[in-house]
Amino acid sequence: MRLLLLLAALGLSWAQYNPNTxxxxxxxxxxxxxxxxxxxxxxxxxxxxNGFGGVQISxxxxxxxITNPNRPWWxxxxxxxxxxxxxxxxxxxxxxxxxxxxxxxxxxxxxxxINHMCGAGGxxxxxxxxxxxxxxxSRDFPAVPYSSWDFNDxxxxxxxxxxxxxxxxxxxxxxxxVSLLDxxxxxDYVRGKIADFLNNLISIGVAGFRLDAAKHMWPxxxxxxxxxxxxxxxxxxxxxxxxxxFQEVIDLGxxxxxxxxxxxxxxxxxFKYGAKLGNVIRKWNGEKMRYLKxxxxxxxxxxxxxxxxxxxxxxxxxxxxxxxxxxxxxxxxRLYKMGVGFMLAHPYGFTRVMSSFRWPxxxxxxxxxxxxxxxxxxxxxxxxxxxxxxDTTCAGDWVCEHRWRQIKNMVIFRNAVDGQPFTNWxxxxxxxxxxxxGNKGFIIFNNDDWNLDVTLxxxxxxxTYCDVxxxxxxxxxxxxxxxxxxxxxxxxxxxxxxxxxxxxxxxVGHKL
Ligand code: QV4
Ligand code: CA
Numbered sequence: 001m002r003l004l005l006l007l008a009a010l011g012l013s014w015a016q017y018n019p020n021t022x023x024x025x026x027x028x029x030x031x032x033x034x035x036x037x038x039x040x041x042x043x044x045x046x047x048x049x050n051g052f053g054g055v056q057i058s059x060x061x062x063x064x065x066i067t068n069p070n071r072p073w074w075x076x077x078x079x080x081x082x083x084x085x086x087x088x089x090x091x092x093x094x095x096x097x098x099x100x101x102x103x104x105x106x107x108x109x110x111x112x113x114i115n116h117m118c119g120a121g122g123x124x125x126x127x128x129x130x131x132x133x134x135x136x137x138s139r140d141f142p143a144v145p146y147s148s149w150d151f152n153d154x155x156x157x158x159x160x161x162x163x164x165x166x167x168x169x170x171x172x173x174x175x176x177x178v179s180l181l182d183x184x185x186x187x188d189y190v191r192g193k194i195a196d197f198l199n200n201l202i203s204i205g206v207a208g209f210r211l212d213a214a215k216h217m218w219p220x221x222x223x224x225x226x227x228x229x230x231x232x233x234x235x236x237x238x239x240x241x242x243x244x245x246f247q248e249v250i251d252l253g254x255x256x257x258x259x260x261x262x263x264x265x266x267x268x269x270x271f272k273y274g275a276k277l278g279n280v281i282r283k284w285n286g287e288k289m290r291y292l293k294x295x296x297x298x299x300x301x302x303x304x305x306x307x308x309x310x311x312x313x314x315x316x317x318x319x320x321x322x323x324x325x326x327x328x329x330x331x332x333x334r335l336y337k338m339g340v341g342f343m344l345a346h347p348y349g350f351t352r353v354m355s356s357f358r359w360p361x362x363x364x365x366x367x368x369x370x371x372x373x374x375x376x377x378x379x380x381x382x383x384x385x386x387x388x389x390x391d392t393t394c395a396g397d398w399v400c401e402h403r404w405r406q407i408k409n410m411v412i413f414r415n416a417v418d419g420q421p422f423t424n425w426x427x428x429x430x431x432x433x434x435x436x437x438g439n440k441g442f443i444i445f446n447n448d449d450w451n452l453d454v455t456l457x458x459x460x461x462x463x464t465y466c467d468v469x470x471x472x473x474x475x476x477x478x479x480x481x482x483x484x485x486x487x488x489x490x491x492x493x494x495x496x497x498x499x500x501x502x503x504x505x506x507x508v509g510h511k512l
Contacts, residue, residue, distance in 0.1 A: 015266050016242040017305055019350050020207040020232065021053030022105045026414045027344065028054040029353045029402045032314045033073055033375035036060075036089035036097040038386040039108075043097075045388075048104030050408055051415045055101065056109045056210055056352060060084045060094055061197070062130040062143070064118040071381055072372035073314070077212065078118035078180065081143030082197035085130035087383050098205040102236040107207035109244065114194045114225070115213040116180035117141055120161075139181065150190050152182040163216075169256040173218050185221035195228035198243075205233045208244025214268075215249045219261050222247070226265060246308040246350075250322045253300075263306050270307040270349060271322050272300065274339075277311060278326030281339045281447065283431065289447050290427035296348035309349035311339045317356060318371040330356055330399050334500060337406045338445060341469065341503055344410035345435070345443040347422050351414065353407060358397040406501055409468035409510075416509040417441040424459050428452075434493075436460070441507035446495040455492045458506070462487045465506035473510040482512075 019028070029052055031039050039055055047055065062081040066072055076086060084091040098108050117134075124135035132143035139148035156175035158164055163175045176182050183190050198209065211222065232241040245266025251259040252271055259268040276299060280287040296304055315321035317329040328339040343351055359373040376384040376397045387395045394400035401407055420438030427433040432452050434444035436459040446452035464484050466473040471480020483506050485491045495502050 015264055016208070016244050017267055018244065019053065019267075020107060020237065020241060020244045022107075024415050024418065025051055025053030025105065026418050027052060027351045027353055027411050028056055028107075028109060029355050030056040030310075030314065031058075031355050031402075033058050033076075033357060033383060034088065034355075034386060035383050036093040040093075040097040040100040042386070043101035043104050043106040046403065047101075047106045051412050052106055052402070054107035054109055054207060056111060058086070058088055059111045059113050059212070060086055060088065060201070061113060062086065062128055062132055064122050064134075065127045065129055067127075069372050071374050071377065073374040074320075074372065075374075077113055078122065079113050079116075080118060080128040080134050080141060081130070081132045082193070082200075083130050083132065083143060084200075087129060087381070090130075095204055102205050107236075108205070109208045109210060109246075110198075110201050110206050111212055112198060112201075112209045113212045114183070114197075115185075115216045116177065116182050117146065118181065119179040120176065120181055121179060136181065144193055146183070146190070146193070150184055150187060152176075152184050155184070156182070166255045166257075172257055173216055177213060177216050182216070185217055185225070191221070191225050191228065194225050198225070199228075199230050202230055202232060202243060205236055206243070207232060207237070208246070211245065211247045211265075214247035214262060215251075215257050219265060222262070222265050252322060259302050259306075263302075267306055267308045267350060268302060269313075270301050270309050271316075273307070273309045273343075273349065274311050274313075274316065274327055275322070275324055276326075277339050277342065278324070278328045281328060281335050281342075282326060283447070284326060289431040289433040289445060290429060292342070292346075292433060293425055293427065295346055301348070304348045307349035308352060309343060310352040310354060311336065311343055312354050313352075314354070314356075317354065318359075319368050320371065329354075330358075330401050331361070336401075337404065337469075337501055338447065338503055340401070340407050341410050341443065341505065342445070344407075344414045345417075345437065345441070345505065347420075347437070353402050353411065355402045356399045358399050405472065406469050409472055410505065412509060413441055413443075413468060413505055413507045416507040424457055426454075426456050428454075437507075439508075441505070442491075443503065443505040444493050444495065445503040446497055446499075447502065449497055451497055452493065452495040452502075455490055457488070457490050458485055459489055460485045460491075460506065460508065461511075462489070464512040465491075466510040466512065467504045467506060468510050469501050469503055469505050473512065476512065478510075478512070 059076045062083045062085045064078040066075040122136040316323035357375045362369045417437035417440040424436040431447035436442040442458040466478035467481035
């Protein structure tokens with residue numbers, strides 16, 4: 001009884017840290033700017049069968065349409081209403097996606113833009129993705145409806161209403177981020193409109209939310225909104241399940257606002273992860289892979305069970321939000337695969353894989369002048385469907401990192417080693433490193449400028465394993481390298497420093 005009371009008291013904290021993925025599914029993928037119809041197909045034909053736990057989708061809410069530059073990807077971060085109506089599809093397509101993905105065990109995580117509406121200079125008219133009227137001058141968004149009462153114009157203390165100084169927590173929360181009209185989240189009415197929006201998505205069957213720009217919202221205001229949310233749809237989730245919450249807070253240290261302020265609401269994005277990992281894999285600033293031995297909290301990251309981790313995201317892969325030169329992306333494919341491979345093998349955090357579209361970079365004075373370019377589009381502005389080549393890659397400018405064999409197979413690796421401890425670390429004192437996950441999996445990297453040839457204890461049962469980086473197990477044989485583990489669990493690894501993929505990963509799921 002006393003224990004129950006204690007649990008009930010602890011339960012007062014609303015937070016939902018469990019990602020609500022199906023048992024044995026441990027990673028989500030961000031299908032950036034994909035259409036709902038394509039995501040539905042991808043769940044059925046690829047994500048379900050390959051063990052992905054879910055999809056982070058681009059914002060589904062109605063947004064402003066920007067034609068100069070021509071429909072930048074970022075127009076979707078400027079809401080006009082909470083109608084489910086965007087270039088990715090309408091509400092009917094959205095419902096169909098959620099149903100079909102849930103039915104194959106792949107859950108949907110919505111990017112929720114609730115800190116603000118569109119930019120102050122958005123004008124007035126019906127240039128929105130569903131044709132809803134709005135007027136930024138009078139702060140009028142009748143399709144919600146919001147009016148001038150519902151914004152923070154009076155509360156912000158800076159001269160022009162914009163955020164200038166990130167060392168002042170008040171202005172970061174109460175002023176406008178790049179002119180985006182800042183909602184008065186302390187108002188009961190505003191909280192109610194946002195809760196209605198999120199509850200509609202929950203009733204359709206989504207599993208959780210990325211809270212965009214969480215740093216720009218007071219943690220207490222977020223909590224008040226979360227307190228109004230209903231439990232997940234029992235058609236697909238156990239009764240009493242709360243939506244998974246992960247909050248976008250960029251905390252690289254040195255600012256007024258820190259990630260830990262948000263732990264009471266759910267998980268938080270750990271931006272140090274990709275920035276530091278990029279430095280290590282690129283071997284900048286004297287970094288070596290051997291320093292990864294205490295990766296995680298040992299590097300000053302937040303607690304593992306609070307962290308949402310990723311190598312790159314839709315912002316920092318193009319120099320937005322905490323973008324830095326060290327961030328690894330598909331443009332550096334060889335290093336990127338190592339980085340994602342390391343992330344998916346390592347137990348720290350809940351992992352998200354990025355899936356991008358390609359654009360022509362154009363660096364002018366160190367900044368990409370094409371950082372605004374949106375997804376592949378038809379002449380009328382609609383997003384092009386994702387079509388799949390015979391070799392399983394994606395056609396056109398859809399990069400589909402999640403379909404790269406090395407990355408897809410490491411998602412499966414992570415599922416296979418779920419819950420296993422970090423074991424059998426080895427390094428050569430430089431950038432050749434290896435580690436195991438209990439008796440289920442083992443991975444080894446050669447990021448030095450010379451060959452690797454070493455015999456190591458893997459922790460795995462004796463037998464022949466297929467390397468899932470150079471190939472995989474198919475029809476009872478290995479299509480790539482084969483690794484034999486002896487009765488003492490040791491195995492010999494040879495990796496050339498010039499190999500396209502200088503790493504090897506084996507796990508019990510791909511044993512002959
Ligand atoms: C511009 C000027 C402003 C000026 C304004 C005048 O920069 O100084 O006041 O015009 O009208 C776009 C443009 C931006 C423009 C703004 C308003 O890029 O130049 O302001 O629109 O018209 C994405 C993009 C932004 C984009 C925004 C809205 O990254 O470039 O702004 O969408 O369309 C911080 C935050 C963090 C944030 C990160 C990018 O702490 O929360 O910056 N990350 C999230 C999302 C991100 C999104 C937003 C937040 C906003 O991941 O994709 O920004 O929803 O670190
Ligand atoms: Ca705000």
